[in-house]
Amino acid sequence: MAAGRRLISFCDSFGHEEASVSCSKPENGCVDSLSIFHSEKAVEELLQQTPVAGMDEHLIEFSEALRTVAKALRRAAEGKASAQAEAAEWKRRYELERTRNIQMEQKARMAEQFSAEKNGDIDCERVKNSDNQSMLQNESNEHSETGCMKHGIWSHEVLRDRESDSNSNADRNKIMRKASFKLSWWCNGENGDQHKHDIVSFERGNITTAERSSKQISLKWESDPQTVLILTKPNSVSVRILCVQMVRWLRERKKLNVYVEPRVKVELLAESSNFSYVQTWKDDSEISHLHMKVDLVITLGGDGTVLWAASMFKGPVPPIVPFSLGSLGFMTPFHSEHFKDCLDSVLRGPISITLRHRLLCRVVRDAAKNEYETEEPFLVLNEVTIDRGISSYLTNLECYCDNSFVTCVQGDGLILSTTSGSTAYSLAAGGSMVHPQVPGILFTPICPHSLSFRPLILPEHVTVRIMVPFNSRSPAWASFDGKDRKLLAAGDALLCSMAPWPVPTACQVDSTNDFLRSIHDGLHWNLRKTQSFDGPRDRDL
Numbered sequence: 001m002a003a004g005r006r007l008i009s010f011c012d013s014f015g016h017e018e019a020s021v022s023c024s025k026p027e028n029g030c031v032d033s034l035s036i037f038h039s040e041k042a043v044e045e046l047l048q049q050t051p052v053a054g055m056d057e058h059l060i061e062f063s064e065a066l067r068t069v070a071k072a073l074r075r076a077a078e079g080k081a082s083a084q085a086e087a088a089e090w091k092r093r094y095e096l097e098r099t100r101n102i103q104m105e106q107k108a109r110m111a112e113q114f115s116a117e118k119n120g121d122i123d124c125e126r127v128k129n130s131d132n133q134s135m136l137q138n139e140s141n142e143h144s145e146t147g148c149m150k151h152g153i154w155s156h157e158v159l160r161d162r163e164s165d166s167n168s169n170a171d172r173n174k175i176m177r178k179a180s181f182k183l184s185w186w187c188n189g190e191n192g193d194q195h196k197h198d199i200v201s202f203e204r205g206n207i208t209t210a211e212r213s214s215k216q217i218s219l220k221w222e223s224d225p226q227t228v229l230i231l232t233k234p235n236s237v238s239v240r241i242l243c244v245q246m247v248r249w250l251r252e253r254k255k256l257n258v259y260v261e262p263r264v265k266v267e268l269l270a271e272s273s274n275f276s277y278v279q280t281w282k283d284d285s286e287i288s289h290l291h292m293k294v295d296l297v298i299t300l301g302g303d304g305t306v307l308w309a310a311s312m313f314k315g316p317v318p319p320i321v322p323f324s325l326g327s328l329g330f331m332t333p334f335h336s337e338h339f340k341d342c343l344d345s346v347l348r349g350p351i352s353i354t355l356r357h358r359l360l361c362r363v364v365r366d367a368a369k370n371e372y373e374t375e376e377p378f379l380v381l382n383e384v385t386i387d388r389g390i391s392s393y394l395t396n397l398e399c400y401c402d403n404s405f406v407t408c409v410q411g412d413g414l415i416l417s418t419t420s421g422s423t424a425y426s427l428a429a430g431g432s433m434v435h436p437q438v439p440g441i442l443f444t445p446i447c448p449h450s451l452s453f454r455p456l457i458l459p460e461h462v463t464v465r466i467m468v469p470f471n472s473r474s475p476a477w478a479s480f481d482g483k484d485r486k487l488l489a490a491g492d493a494l495l496c497s498m499a500p501w502p503v504p505t506a507c508q509v510d511s512t513n514d515f516l517r518s519i520h521d522g523l524h525w526n527l528r529k530t531q532s533f534d535g536p537r538d539r540d541l
């Protein structure tokens with residue numbers, strides 16, 4: 001009982017100590033570590049005085065707890081003391097820096113005065129006497145021209161800061177150097193300056209966009225087109241009829257050479273033997289030279305026929321004039337009924353062109369070991385799809401962008417789409433619709449088994465690498481514009497980057513007008529009955 005009373009009285013005194021700790025805070029808010037030290041000492045003394053032996057275990061535990069509390073308080077005080085010391089050090093450094101700045105400014109002003117006196121330059125006088133409004137302005141040019149730059153003080157933009165100290169004359173024209181930097185252009189693993197001036201200018205540290213690839217492009221013939229290739233959707237009577245009329249008109253009225261596919265030549269000859277002037281190719285190897293013979297490609301069909309036409313050119317593609325004879329016609333703005341007027345104006349030029357970016361896709365077998373190319377690359381105008389094919393398992397795809405890990409796709413698959421393809425499969429899988437002139441790679445999952453897998457749009461300069469991991473339960477399948485299925489076994493990878501050969505398609509009006517018309521007419525985008533005027537209105541506005 002006596003021990004208990006002593007403990008209670010200690011607790012009272014400790015509470016008092018606690019109170020004194022909180023009250024004895026110095027002005028700066030720091031806990032007085034001396035009082036904490038006293039309280040800890042008091043605990044020690046008490047524990048020594050108290051006949052611990054024989055006391056019950058609860059009292060021992062209680063005294064241990066008190067010791068812990070005292071220690072914690074001491075640590076807090078120590079922490080605050082060290083923070084205070086650090087703050088003092090920072091304040092010292094700040095003062096030092098400030099003095100140094102003032103000295104530099106004085107030097108700068110002296111240099112300015114010296115130059116002004118020497119050259120009698122009124123511009124420098126103006127700077128000296130200018131008001132102290134806060135503003136960022138590019139003075140380096142002016143000053144280098146007038147001689148104020150003689151001592152190399154202002155090599156970049158100067159910042160005059162009124163708020164620094166309006167009373168101090170020294171701070172009135174506060175001058176700070178802007179950090180200088182250089183931009184270099186990194187292209188396909190090579191460090192070179194080849195294209196940088198096309199894209200950005202960065203004179204005197206200011207980055208300005210010089211050129212945007214999304215500009216409307218216009219095609220003007222410098223000599224008259226001579227040869228036309230007509231590509232048609234198979235098994236369509238309306239297409240066949242139109243093809244006959246068009247070939248005749250192009251030959252008889254426009255005196256052009258006409259190329260068609262071997263299948264179409266057979267069809268034309270079946271129609272009339274007069275079509276013997278129509279040219280074609282005998283074997284597929286001749287197709288690789290077509291771009292050197294053909295000035296213009298005309299497609300008669302739907303979007304699939306435009307994809308077909310693009311797939312025939314593994315390198316540069318001649319301008320394509322797509323006529324709409326399909327169900328949707330997203331990329332086919334020309335109407336077949338007016339084909340003569342349309343072709344007349346295209347052959348005359350100039351015409352607006354949409355430069356549709358393509359993706360270059362390479363399948364790399366056993367990617368972990370062999371990086372060299374083993375198979376022909378594919379060029380896609382819409383997209384490359386990597387999916388589970390007939391397998392009932394989730395696809396498991398490891399995705400990298402350049403060398404950075406992007407994510408692991410677990411779902412039905414992944415679409416890597418061009419912006420032209422953004423309105424095709426990628427759209428159906430939840431991707432954004434993107435104007436076809438915007439360069440970029442859409443990264444759209446197909447039925448991902450996760451709640452948070454939103455589609456991405458990656459910049460055009462990256463290489464995307466999709467790998468089937470070794471622990472994948474099943475292989476994956478890659479398809480290119482919905483065709484040419486390729487098996488990707490565990491360890492295989494697909495590399496995808498922007499191809500250097502876009503597909504130029506002729507516009508009806510211009511690329512933006514054609515794109516918007518397609519999403520309105522083709523997809524009925526945001527179609528809603530307009531609300532009537534008749535109804536409740538906010539009369540206060």
Ligand SMILES: NC(=O)c1ccc[n+]([C@@H]2O[C@H](COP(=O)([O-])OP(=O)(O)OC[C@H]3O[C@@H](n4cnc5c(N)ncnc54)[C@H](O)[C@@H]3O)[C@@H](O)[C@H]2O)c1
Pocket residue numbers: 302303304305307326327328329330331382383420421422423424425426428480481482
């Ligand atoms: N779920 C889907 O939406 C889905 C599934 C498979 C393939 N596709 C698309 O079909 C394309 C192949 O086309 P196809 O004509 O050879 O096959 P298809 O005959 O099966 O036609 C597919 C449809 O997609 C339309 N389409 C094609 N490219 C388009 C584009 N860039 N913008 C808007 N619509 C477009 C076509 O007009 C056609 O109506 C593939 O590249 C793929 O994008 C879509």
Ligand SMILES: Nc1ncnc2c1ncn2[C@@H]1O[C@H](COP(=O)(O)OP(=O)(O)OP(=O)(O)O)[C@@H](O)[C@H]1O
Pocket residue numbers: 231232233234261301302303304305306307308325326327328329330
């Ligand atoms: N010249 C061609 N040779 C072989 N196949 C072709 C050719 N042109 C088109 N195709 C194929 O025929 C299919 C149908 O073509 P297309 O998409 O142009 O017609 P559609 O389906 O009637 O039109 P839409 O795509 O507008 O619905 C596509 O799969 C396409 O790849």
